[in-house]
Amino acid sequence: MAKSLLALIFLLAFAYSIEPAGKAKLEKLRALSSASQGMIRLNTTGYYHYIVDSPRPYIVVVYFTADVTKFKCLQCEQIHGLLDQVIYSYKTAGAESNSDDPTQLPVFFAEIEYLTETQEIFQKHEFMSAPNLFVSKPKNILNNGKTFTVKREDMWEFNMGSDAHAYKLLEFINNRSGRNIQMQTPVLQSLMMFIYMVAIFLFIATLVYKLKDLLLVPYMWLFGSILVYFVCISGVVYDIIHGVPMVGSGQKGVPELIHSGQRSQYGAEGFLMGFLITIGGLGVVALGALSKLPPYRIRLFGFAILLAVIYSAYTIVSVYRIKARWYGPGFYPPDYYTRGPLMRDQGYSF
Structure with a gap:
């Protein structure tokens, strides 16, 4: 009886210790996201701490990339540009904050670049190339020492035949994170697009006026x-x-x-x-x-x-x-x- 009581006390103490640890990691991720404009850079230590080790009361969309110059990974640069718009949409929607719905965890974005000191992470995921995208959720990655075991539906390994664009990435991340975030465009980008369209319209109107005789x-x-x-x-x-x-x-x-x-x-x-x-x-x-x-x-x-x-x-x-x-x-x-x-x-x- 005494042993059972001690075991119960130990489990309760362990459960209560998890919550502060998870909150501390959550607040640190918010600070890192704010300092990096949404895309947190991870090294090997950071990957283990925030992605592999429990507790993880949050979701992190991890982008595995490689240097475009060293490895000539033009697709890495292309996907990164598409992710920027998705990140802006998530931050604008307040996805980093706790939702009223307990099933919707805060969502963050991070990237890890293939380097000598980070190749261990790529090898444990058994990646043959980059870029790749992984939606890390609580308990969906297991470390057996040699490899990481993840759910295949939470991983997107890009190849030259992948139909990758901003809306497709947003749909994939929404499905995996349980969110329904709509695509948002920065105000400056929308303004520039409007000015661009007006300029085209004025140019066409001027051209039609100058060439009205020829158009007959x-x-x-x-x-x-x-x-x-x-x-x-x-x-x-x-x-x-x-x-x-x-x-x-x-x-x-x-x-x-x-x-x-x-x-x-x-x-x-x-x-x-x-x-x-x-x-x-x-x-x-x-x-x-x-x-x-x-x-x-x-x-x-x-x-x-x-x-x-x-x-x-x-x-x-x-x-x-x-x-x-x-x-x-x-x-x-x-x-x-x-x-x-x-x-x-x-x-x-x-």
């Missing part, structure tokens, strides 16, 4: 229609919404023009495909107008136009096979591929 020429409307079609087919709206870079970076830091993801693209890739599709379409239309030319020119221009159409189609198919490796001769995907209505996005991005 029918061929100008044809050219304008082709230009609008090119812009639309190139995915410019998608690029603006998701902050798409013009080019990416391959595994060895080599510039990459074609994104391997079926639902993603680089800016330059979109313009290239839009140009080829436009040229191919114009070529088909032009073939029907060759009959108005003299006979000796029909063969010359016909051969050149047909060559341009074939080259455009061949290049488009070749690029699509990079993005959809299942694609081969024919018009149908293999039996294991996603089927259903077009709204399910079967990957026919072209």
